[in-house]
Amino acid sequence: MATEFTVPDVAAKTAAAANQEFETEKMSLAMGPSHPSTHGVLRLQLELDGETVTHCAPVLGYLHRGDEKIAENMTYNQFVPYTDRLDYLAPLASNAAYAAAVEKLANLEVPARVQAIRVITSEMARVSSHLMGLGAYGIDVGAWSVFFYCFTEREKLYTLFEELTGARFTTSYSRIGGVSRDVPEGWTDKVVAFCDQFLPILEEILKLLTRNKIFMDRTVDVGTISAADAISYGLSGPNLRGSGVKSDLRKDRPYWGYEQYDFEVPVGSKGDCYDRYLCRGEEMRQSISIITQAIAIFPAGSYYAEDARRIFAPKKAKILSSMEELINNFMIVTEGPQMPAGEAYFEAENPKGTLGFFIVSKSGGVPWRMKIRGPSFCNLSILPKVCQDELVSDVVSILGSLDFVMGECDR
Amino acid sequence: MIDLYLDLPVWIQSALKGLIVIMVIIPIAGACSLAERKVSAWIQGRPGPNRATVPWVAWIPFFGKFLQRLGVFHLMADGAKFIFKEDVLPGHVNKFYYYLAPLVALVPALCTIVVVPFGAYFDAATETLQPVILANVDVGILAVFAIGSLSVYSLILAGWASNSKYPFLGGVRASAQLISYELSMTLSVIPVFLWVNAPGGNGTLSLFDVVQSQSQPGFLGGMWFVFLMPLCAFVFLVALFAETNRQPFDMPESEADLVGGFHTEYGEFKWSLFFVAEYAHMTIGSGVFVLLFLGGWNPLPWVPLAPLIAGLPIWLGGLIGIGVFLAKSLAFIFLFMWIRWTLPRFRYDQVMTIGWQKLLPLAIGNVIFYALAIAVIERS
Numbered sequence: 171m172a173t174e175f176t177v178p179d180v181a182a183k184t185a186a187a188a189n190q191e192f193e194t195e196k197m198s199l200a201m202g203p204s205h206p207s208t209h210g211v212l213r214l215q216l217e218l219d220g221e222t223v224t225h226c227a228p229v230l231g232y233l234h235r236g237d238e239k240i241a242e243n244m245t246y247n248q249f250v251p252y253t254d255r256l257d258y259l260a261p262l263a264s265n266a267a268y269a270a271a272v273e274k275l276a277n278l279e280v281p282a283r284v285q286a287i288r289v290i291t292s293e294m295a296r297v298s299s300h301l302m303g304l305g306a307y308g309i310d311v312g313a314w315s316v317f318f319y320c321f322t323e324r325e326k327l328y329t330l331f332e333e334l335t336g337a338r339f340t341t342s343y344s345r346i347g348g349v350s351r352d353v354p355e356g357w358t359d360k361v362v363a364f365c366d367q368f369l370p371i372l373e374e375i376l377k378l379l380t381r382n383k384i385f386m387d388r389t390v391d392v393g394t395i396s397a398a399d400a401i402s403y404g405l406s407g408p409n410l411r412g413s414g415v416k417s418d419l420r421k422d423r424p425y426w427g428y429e430q431y432d433f434e435v436p437v438g439s440k441g442d443c444y445d446r447y448l449c450r451g452e453e454m455r456q457s458i459s460i461i462t463q464a465i466a467i468f469p470a471g472s473y474y475a476e477d478a479r480r481i482f483a484p485k486k487a488k489i490l491s492s493m494e495e496l497i498n499n500f501m502i503v504t505e506g507p508q509m510p511a512g513e514a515y516f517e518a519e520n521p522k523g524t525l526g527f528f529i530v531s532k533s534g535g536v537p538w539r540m541k542i543r544g545p546s547f548c549n550l551s552i553l554p555k556v557c558q559d560e561l562v563s564d565v566v567s568i569l570g571s572l573d574f575v576m577g578e579c580d581r
Numbered sequence: 582m583i584d585l586y587l588d589l590p591v592w593i594q595s596a597l598k599g600l601i602v603i604m605v606i607i608p609i610a611g612a613c614s615l616a617e618r619k620v621s622a623w624i625q626g627r628p629g630p631n632r633a634t635v636p637w638v639a640w641i642p643f644f645g646k647f648l649q650r651l652g653v654f655h656l657m658a659d660g661a662k663f664i665f666k667e668d669v670l671p672g673h674v675n676k677f678y679y680y681l682a683p684l685v686a687l688v689p690a691l692c693t694i695v696v697v698p699f700g701a702y703f704d705a706a707t708e709t710l711q712p713v714i715l716a717n718v719d720v721g722i723l724a725v726f727a728i729g730s731l732s733v734y735s736l737i738l739a740g741w742a743s744n745s746k747y748p749f750l751g752g753v754r755a756s757a758q759l760i761s762y763e764l765s766m767t768l769s770v771i772p773v774f775l776w777v778n779a780p781g782g783n784g785t786l787s788l789f790d791v792v793q794s795q796s797q798p799g800f801l802g803g804m805w806f807v808f809l810m811p812l813c814a815f816v817f818l819v820a821l822f823a824e825t826n827r828q829p830f831d832m833p834e835s836e837a838d839l840v841g842g843f844h845t846e847y848g849e850f851k852w853s854l855f856f857v858a859e860y861a862h863m864t865i866g867s868g869v870f871v872l873l874f875l876g877g878w879n880p881l882p883w884v885p886l887a888p889l890i891a892g893l894p895i896w897l898g899g900l901i902g903i904g905v906f907l908a909k910s911l912a913f914i915f916l917f918m919w920i921r922w923t924l925p926r927f928r929y930d931q932v933m934t935i936g937w938q939k940l941l942p943l944a945i946g947n948v949i950f951y952a953l954a955i956a957v958i959e960r961s
Contacts, residue, residue: 199746207837221750221929310837312828312926318625384829384925562750563928566838 196224199562203232207310207566210576214553214565223565226557228550233580241540245506246272246346249540254340256544256578259302260295260521261341262331264578267292269344270425271516271527276346276509278478282469284348285426289464290361291334291343292426292518293457297368298327299521300408300450300457303573307447308379310570311388319375326364333357346507347482348474358465365458372458376451389443393556393568396441403555404548407523408449409572413441419519431463443571450573481507506535522546522575542581546574598715602694610860613914615656617860620918630655659853666849671743674846678742683847683854686735689728690861696724697868698789700903701878703890710796710887712789713899721787722774725869726767729824732862733759735855736826736833736843743846751842754929755833758823761936762830766820768944769813772951773806773873779959788869792877796885803883807874810951814874816944821866823936826859828921832929867913868906875909878902 202213211232217225237256241249253268254261266288273280301320308316328338333354335341343349379385395405400413410417418435420428436452438445474482483502488495511533517526523545530539549572557565589597615630622629630652638645638654648654670676698712718724733756740752777794778784795805807814823830834842844855871877878886886905890898927935
């Protein structure tokens with residue numbers, strides 16, 4: 171039997187191959203939760219076409235500890251250490267914001283000295299947080315040394331925090347109605363000395379990046395967020411201002427006497443990573459200015475609200491000498507600071523954005539319900555939109571520029 | 582001693598030469614890794630590695646403490662750690678290529694040193710300068726490029742064999758980047774050899790002859806090529822950074838986005854082989870740059886080495902030559918580190934844009950310009 175051979179039609183095959191589109195597959199890539207540039211335990215489920223991101227889905231919750239539920243099971247002062255662990259890069263600011271929220275519930279006015287202390291510590295926390303953000307951003311775009319320069323300055327701040335609060339990292343400085351201890355003698359001078367030496371160093375650090383061609387290539391026009399988008403996604407802090415929205419709670423709804431300080435609110439023009447970086451740099455300068463102003467007019471007086479008799483535990487000397495104070499102390503420590511029934515919402519301009527606490531009280535020493543508005547959570551909500559059609563390296567650049575902290579995002 | 586060596590069979594001579602290569606390049610690469618840590622520490626205002634020590638050494642007055650602060654024992658500790666770590670083989674890799682990749686990284690790096698002269702001595706019998714070199718082949722620079730560029734296979738193999746997504750991206754980036762910059766690099770040295778191979782001379786691509794032509798009498802003859810052809814030197818330098826995967830061009834491993842790039846799945850000694858290879862490439866790259874553009878072993882421009890060491894014993898003259906060359910190379914390696922710890926990293930597409938749209942046209946224009954200029958100079 172003869173075998174029949176068919177001659178392949180080469181011309182037709184070539185034509186078919188030319189018409190046929192290459193079948194490409196998309197690749198899914200899990201960026202995180204353990205990835206050097208996701209700043210903690212954020213996970214981005216990316217869908218890649220080559221190196222271009224076609225879809226980005228943030229997966230949150232790896233650091234969820236149920237802080238809001240925990241708050242319902244402890245007295246107001248007991249929750250202060252948990253606020254350290256929200257934005258753990260600026261615990262002093264979170265402490266103060268939480269205390270202010272509870273004080274708003276109690277309708278309690280704190281003395282001018284407490285307000286000044288809170289302003290100073292919050293601004294120091296802002297500088298420390300932005301330094302960390304700037305350093306980490308340096309690593310994200312490959313400039314390692316920036317990180318170490320920032321960390322050296324941050325260490326100096328932490329030494330000051332340690333002297334003030336007894337802890338470097340988890341400060342737990344606030345109490346409802348005041349702060350846990352007064353400012354030590356000579357501490358303000360050290361802060362001023364720090365500010366004086368810090369400004370030239372900051373300029374030096376920023377000089378490494380601001381006009382650096384490679385850095386600008388990596389950040390200008392990357393991750394652009396329009397002002398309308400920034401507002402509709404609920405962005406806050408430097409990320410919102412980077413998009414050109416002049417919104418700063420310290421100016422818009424001044425608290426703790428921010429209205430008496432003279433400072434500028436920097437805003438960006440385009441809303442890209444570079445603008446957000448510039449905003450943070452300028453905010454550090456403004457914070458230093460606020461700190462020096464606050465120390466210049468540092469009021470004397472008590473470091474706690476003395477009329478808040480059922481809220482702030484009395485001093486030890488009084489407890490040991492007066493029966494009534496002893497009972498009062500016992501009640502506050504065991505049952506918590508006594509709050510009236512009602513609800514209150516307070517938000518403060520934290521380094522990462524607007525940190526809000528919504529507290530519902532049915533009177534007594536324990537909140538009925540507490541809701542925390544974490545700025546990082548809202549800031550990250552724009553990721554799927556802003557990462558669309560960017561390169562993998564740009565995702566890193568965008569993440570760094572949003573400067574989030576997962577402790578506050580997952581709560 | 583020399584006679585004894587020459588009496589040996591050829592294969593033993595070759596084996597001895599090979600051993601010398603390994604003995605020279607591996608310690609230099611190791612010292613580079615320590616230098617990198619110390620230089621980065623210096624730049625970033627930290628003390629750097631200064632803790633590790635071995636028994637009894639700390640008791641040596643002054644010197645022992647000095648060695649400890651210098652961090653030399655960290656180097657040994659690192660080496661020992663890499664050797665004694667468990668050899669983990671991830672379950673999902675292609676075993677053969679996974680093991681092959683680090684070797685492919687190291688072997689070309691070690692091979693290129695063979696044709697790189699790292700010094701010169703004055704031969705009293707012939708009254709000429711002779712290179713300290715393992716094999717003075719005529720194709721010199723071609724051999725360096727040909728063998729050196731084989732190392733791209735290691736990155737691609739590591740990326741593919743790891744069977745994992747980040748290494749895969751790293752491998753893809755590596756292949757594209759290294760091939761792109763090789764073009765500019767090769768084009769950038771053409772003017773040098775056009776100049777060296779003036780009509781009438783014997784055509785050569787040997788690196789020794791490149792240095793010789795920078796040691797001639799006269800203003801142009803004694804001029805280092807970095808002054809004569811600054812653009813060539815610049816293009817070669819940029820391409821060198823890209824070829825050695827050093828920041829700002831370290832796309833294949835850019836740890837910010839690709840975790841570790843091609844070596845994400847590697848650990849223990851295999852990982853360290855990649856790094857020895859990287860430093861070896863860096864050392865050889867610096868050496869080649871020094872030979873091509875910085876006058877090799879000539880201590881200063883217009884000051885050739887030969888008359889200086891003519892009266893000295895052969896070993897002393899040789900050591901001086903090697904010393905000058907090494908000093909220049911190390912200074913150049915310092916430049917590598919300085920840049921790495923100062924500049925941010927490019928994005929991958931920017932690296933490709935620079936390579937194809939900026940560097941390559943520049944290199945081509947450069948070749949044309951120097952070809953015309955050299956023709957004009959030689960006609961007159």
